[in-house]
Amino acid sequence: MRNYFDDLGTLGSVYETVDWAATPLGPVASWSEALVTTVDLMTKTRFPVTLMWGPELVLVYNEAFVPLIADKHPSALGTPARDVFPEAWPLIGPMLHGVLDGNDATWVEDEYVPLHRRGFLEECYFTFSYSPVRGRDNRVEGVMDIAAETTEEVLSRRRLQLLSRLNERLAHVELPEEMRDNALPLLRAAAHDFPEADIRLSTVGGAAAGPVPDDPAEVVALGYGVLETRGDRRVARLPLSSSDAGEQCLLVVTLSPFLALDDDYLGFLRLVAAALREALERVRVRSAERHMAEVQRGMSEAFQRSLLPRFIRSQRPEVAVRYQPAVELAQIGGDWYDLFELSDGSLTVVIGDVAGHDQQAAAAMAEVRNMLRGVAYTMHPDAPGQVLRGVDRVMLATAQDIVATAVLAQVSGDGRGPLTLRWSNAGHPPPVLIEPDGRTRLLEDAPDLLLGVDATTSRGDHCVTLPPGTTVVLYTDGLIERRGVPVAEGLAWIVEVLRDCHRLGVEELCDHLLRSSVAAEDDIALLVLRA
Incomplete structure (x- = not known):
């Protein structure tokens, strides 16, 4: 057997030092043909293999198996498996004895097998198979363990x-x-x-x-x-x-x-x-971005609100106004409302929207609002449509890059009977009329061209009588428009929301509209007047 041990590579000298006669396997010369043949086969593969032989399941293994047991080598050679792997015996012992007793080969994958092999009890995983090795009489003489450590793969x-x-x-x-x-x-x-x-x-x-x-x-x-x-x-x-x-x-x-x-x-x-x-x-x-955006939003909103007029209290009509900035931080826009009395005591109200959502839009809004005020005072008592034509001329002469929508309305009356509302619409969503009995409808005569597009365009005037208790709601498109939703649906929505709201005060009505418009994505300017 001397030459046989010489074929074991670096393990050959270790095998030589083992006193096999003192092990349950006995002297090498007495090894069974099955053991010798299997050991010879085992030593010629580079895959980790160990044999656990005889009733005591004594270990004999090849060089590739040594890294799997680390510090247990070389004392594991010729030692019963129970003594080599006491920490894992509750798991592997029944499997080994089952194969030794004639059961089929086992197969386990990524199995947890704790090993004490580097000075501490280590979490290890293996894929392995226990297979029976039979002698000439077909009796199971030992168990072959073909194993691969998968600890690294399992942990990774x-x-x-x-x-x-x-x-x-x-x-x-x-x-x-x-x-x-x-x-x-x-x-x-x-x-x-x-x-x-x-x-x-x-x-x-x-x-x-x-x-x-x-x-x-x-x-x-x-x-x-x-x-x-x-x-x-x-x-x-x-x-x-x-x-x-x-x-x-x-x-x-x-x-x-x-x-x-x-x-x-x-x-x-x-x-x-x-x-x-x-x-x-x-x-x-x-957090820093939110803080900066909130600061910018506060500054922007304060700037935009500073451009809107202070509320003018009037006995009749009653008036309430709101401005709600867009949800996005630091976003301001060109939405505005305005209301002012002319020399004859009539009230002019305006709702409008300059295109854009930035400081430039807000500045343009202030410019258009001031233009409209100046033209309205100058041209009074001309009809709203003529006033808007005058605004067109001024815008195209002095602010050619500004485009806006607006509704300009004049409210007149002696303060005792019905009021008269005359208005002109420059491309803006139509006002909503709430009758004293709660019925609602749009004042949706076809709107004219936007402001600042064509100085020669004609502008129509419309008129409606407002009996006491009648309410008119003017608003910007942020109240009704939603991404991906047709404008017609938004108009139908506001008519439905305002139905039977005639008993609400004008302030309550403003709050009701803003609460109902929970998904607003744009600025909202709102003006409500009641005859």
């Missing part, structure tokens, strides 16, 4: 899943507390990698919360963060953010005692901390 798959779920959970968080509340359940569920996990949003100087243990810790730097070891307990502390005041957010995790502290484990830990750190940075940036 598990950790990739955690990182993917973590990134999904953190994608849209808005607050540090939300980041912590979304991340911690995932980290604590990953008990195989992190038996304990915590995210501390505010720790002065990175100090750990809680009492300081008496026993000193061995501290090792991890590139960023530190690893503290006290006995078998290893705790990693990784900073997630810091401020100029010295406060830090920390990821604090206890590392598994069953995993080697290798580059893969530490790299995974750093990736988890990086995901949390990036989420906190996004929260910080979004």
Whole structure:
């Protein structure tokens, strides 16, 4: 058998040192033909193979099997499997004895098999098969184990899943507390990698919360963060953010005692901390952006409101006005209302919209509003259509790049009987009339061309009598228009919303309309008058 051991490669000298006669297998010269043949076959493959022979299941294995058992080699050679793998025996013992007793070969994939092979009980995974080896009399003499370690693949798959779920959970968080509340359940569920996990949003100087243990810790730097070891307990502390005041957010995790502290484990830990750190940075940036946008919005809204007239209280008609900016932050537009008395005591009301949603649109709105006021005062008592023609001429002469829609209406009467409403519509949504009995209808005579397009266009005038209690609602398109919804549906909606609202006061009516228009995407200017 001397030449036989010479064929075992680097294991040959190890086999030579084993006192086989002292093992249950006996001297090599006494080995059965089945054992010799199988060992010869086993040593000629580069796949990890071990034989567990005889009733005691004594180990004989090839060179490729040595990395799988690490520190158990070479003492495992010639030793019963139960003594080599006591930590895994509750799992593998019944499987081995089943095959030894004549059962079929086994097959398990990515099976958890704990091994004490590097100085600690290690979390390991294997794909392996136990197959019977029979002698000439067909009796099962031993069990062949063909195995592949899949620990790296199983751990990588598990950790990739955690990182993917973590990134999904953190994608849209808005607050540090939300980041912590979304991340911690995932980290604590990953008990195989992190038996304990915590995210501390505010720790002065990175100090750990809680009492300081008496026993000193061995501290090792991890590139960023530190690893503290006290006995078998290893705790990693990784900073997630810091401020100029010295406060830090920390990821604090206890590392598994069953995993080697290798580059893969530490790299995974750093990736988890990086995901949390990036989420906190996004929260910080979004918070700063929201704050800046809110400041800009406040400034813009204040600017636009400063361009709108102060409410003029009049006994008849009653008037209420509203301006509601668009939902988008820092967005202002060209919507406006206006109301002013002329020299004969008649009231002029205007609702309008200059194209655009920015400071330029708001400035253009103020320019058109002032033009319209000036022309109305100058041309009084001309009809509304003539006033709008005058505005066309001024706009095309002085503000050729501005286009606007508007309804200009004049309210007149002696204050005792019905009022008269005369109006002209320059491409604007039609006013809504609410009868004293609650019936509603659009004042939808065909609108004329927008303002600022053609100085020669004709402009029509329309007239309606307003008995006491009649209400007229003027509004901009932000109240009725929705993305992807025809304008006709918006007009039908406002008529329906205002039906039977005649008992509401003009202020209540404004609030009712704005509450009903919950999905508004644009600025809204609103003017309600009641005869």
